[in-house]
Amino acid sequence: MKEIFFSEAIASAIRNEMLRDENVYILGEDVGIYGGSFGATAGLYDEFGPERVKDTPISEMAIMGSSAGAAVTGMRPVPEIMYDDFLGCCMDQLMNQAAKFRYMYGGRVKVPMTVRCACGGYVTGAAQHSQSLESMLVHIPGLKVVYPSNPQDAKGLLIASIRDDNPVVFLEHQTLYGVKGEVTDDFEPIPLGKGKIVREGKDVTLVATGVQVGKALEAAEQLASEGIDVEVIDPRSLYPLDKELIYASVEKTGKVVIATEECKRGAWSGELASRIVEDRFEALKKPIVRVGALDTPVPFSQPLEDYMLPQTEYIVKAVKSIA
Numbered sequence: 001m002k003e004i005f006f007s008e009a010i011a012s013a014i015r016n017e018m019l020r021d022e023n024v025y026i027l028g029e030d031v032g033i034y035g036g037s038f039g040a041t042a043g044l045y046d047e048f049g050p051e052r053v054k055d056t057p058i059s060e061m062a063i064m065g066s067s068a069g070a071a072v073t074g075m076r077p078v079p080e081i082m083y084d085d086f087l088g089c090c091m092d093q094l095m096n097q098a099a100k101f102r103y104m105y106g107g108r109v110k111v112p113m114t115v116r117c118a119c120g121g122y123v124t125g126a127a128q129h130s131q132s133l134e135s136m137l138v139h140i141p142g143l144k145v146v147y148p149s150n151p152q153d154a155k156g157l158l159i160a161s162i163r164d165d166n167p168v169v170f171l172e173h174q175t176l177y178g179v180k181g182e183v184t185d186d187f188e189p190i191p192l193g194k195g196k197i198v199r200e201g202k203d204v205t206l207v208a209t210g211v212q213v214g215k216a217l218e219a220a221e222q223l224a225s226e227g228i229d230v231e232v233i234d235p236r237s238l239y240p241l242d243k244e245l246i247y248a249s250v251e252k253t254g255k256v257v258i259a260t261e262e263c264k265r266g267a268w269s270g271e272l273a274s275r276i277v278e279d280r281f282e283a284l285k286k287p288i289v290r291v292g293a294l295d296t297p298v299p300f301s302q303p304l305e306d307y308m309l310p311q312t313e314y315i316v317k318a319v320k321s322i323a
Helices: 006-020 044-048 060-072 084-089 091-097 134-139 151-162 212-226 243-253 266-284 302-308 314-320
Strands: 002-005 024-028 053-055 076-083 112-121 145-146 168-173 180-183 196-199 204-208 228-234 237-239 254-263 287-292
Touching: 006 024, 006 044, 006 076, 006 151, 006 180, 024 060, 044 053, 060 076, 060 084, 060 091, 076 084, 076 196, 084 091, 084 112, 112 151, 134 145, 134 254, 134 314, 145 151, 151 168, 196 212, 196 243, 204 212, 204 243, 204 314, 212 228, 212 254, 212 314, 228 243, 228 287, 243 266, 243 287, 254 266, 254 314, 266 287, 287 314
Parallel strands: 024 053, 024 076, 076 112, 112 168, 145 168, 204 228, 204 254, 254 287
Antiparallel strands: 002 180, 145 237, 196 228
C-alpha cells in the first residue's frame, strides 16, 4: 500500500485496464500530450500512443457521439468531458443515444463506455465550471452514476466502471485531484452499488457524497466531542444505490442527515430522502435534514462561493438540529 494523489489513482486504473484489454482507449480535450487538465491521464500518451490516447477537438458532441458509436461496435471508450457543466453540449448523445441503445435494440448490443467528468466547486471556477449535476444524471434510465470520495475508491470504482457493459458517468470532484490517500497495490474492482460505512456511530446517520464525505467526517469528529455519535456513509455509486446499507443505519439511529454539494432543488439528496421515507418511515424518530448548496449559480467571489456551498459547520448545525 502506498500514498498517492487522487489523479494518480485515476491514471493507474485507466492504465491497468488499457493493459488488460486492447479495446480500452481514452479520448478528450488535452488528455494526451498534455496529460489531462487535472493530470489524471499523465503518462498514458507516452506509453500507449495516439491510437489509444486521443486528443480531440473542442467538441463534446464529437467526443460523446464517437464514444457511443465505438462502444456498440465492441470498443471500451473512456471519454473525458472536462467538466460536468459541459455535458449540456452533448446531452442528446448521452441521454437519448448511449443510455437507450441497449433497450432500443432489445438487449442485443452493449454500451461499455465510461464518461469521466470533473465536477463541483470550492475553486472559484464560477457558474460554468463548478456545478454538481448528479441528480440530472441519476434521473436518466440506462445510466450508472459513480462518485468516489478518495483515491482508493477512485481506483477500484473506475476499474469496475470500465469493465461494466453499460454506460457509466464517473464524477471526479476537482478539489480531490490533489488529495493524497493510501491505495492498495492490487487492481481489484469495487462493485458498483456497494456503499461504505466510513465512520460507525449510533446517534445519527449522515450520508455524504464526493468531497462532502471529508466534511462529514470533520463534522462527526467535532460532534463526538459534544457527545453526539455520528455514523457516516459514503454511497460511492449514486445509481445503483446501496439502499440496504443506508436503511440498516437508519434503523439503528432513527435520524438522518444527507449532505451533498448540489443545489437542494431537485437534488439527488431529495430522492434519497424520499426513498427512506417510503421504505423506512417507521424507523425515523425525527424529520430528515438535507444539507446542500443554495439555489443559485455558483459565484466567482470566494466569500460568496463559501457562503453558497455546503461547509463543515453547516453539517454540524444540521446534525445538532435532530440529535
